[in-house]
Amino acid sequence: MSGFETMIPMAVTAVSTVAGAAGKASAAEKSAAAQAEAQARQNQMILSRQAAEEQQQRDLLAKASATQRARMGASGMGGAGGSAAAILAGMSGDTAESIAASAQSSALKLRGASSSAGSGSNLLDLATAGNSGLSVFKSFYEAMD
Structure with missing residues (x-):
């Protein structure tokens, strides 16, 4: 047993x-x-923040373009053609570049977040990176006032 x-x-x-x-x-x-x-959840937050920034930049462009057209009209420059068109096209191009840079930054955040899941990256680093395009455009618009 x-x-x-x-x-x-x-x-x-x-x-x-x-x-x-x-x-x-x-x-x-x-x-x-x-x-x-x-x-x-983090990826969704990055994408929604990027979409909000893009919409904000487009809204600022619309305001800045309207202001510029009004100034040009008040000074006797027509809003269609010549220098006026070049100025407005430049503003649109700058905004498009800023939006593209923001989208690229968001893509890098998404790629970095997915590759470093659990590697110690924090949301504060991701939240503060890549916001220079919006602040540059805001300062441009504020300088026009």
């Missing part, structure tokens, strides 16, 4: 080891799912 008595504790140990491994795998799966969900 001594052989049977040693077999029972070994069987119980083997069963508990298998159950423990299954529990660890389940915890790892839950952790991976939580990380994936957090990454998806």
Whole structure:
């Protein structure tokens, strides 16, 4: 009977080891799912912030263009053709470049966030990077007033 008595504790140990491994795998799966969900929320936040900045830049362009047209009209320059068209086209080009730079910055944030998931990057670094285009355009518009 001594052989049977040693077999029972070994069987119980083997069963508990298998159950423990299954529990660890389940915890790892839950952790991976939580990380994936957090990454998806972060990506959505980056995309929505980028869309809001783009809309804000387009709104500022519309205001700046209207202001510039009014100034040119008040000074006797027509708003269609010549210097007026060149000025407005330049403003539109600057805004398009700023929007493209912002989109590129957002793409880099998304790529960096997905490649460094869990590597210690924080949201503050991502939130403060790449906002120079909008602030430059704001200062341009404020200088026109």
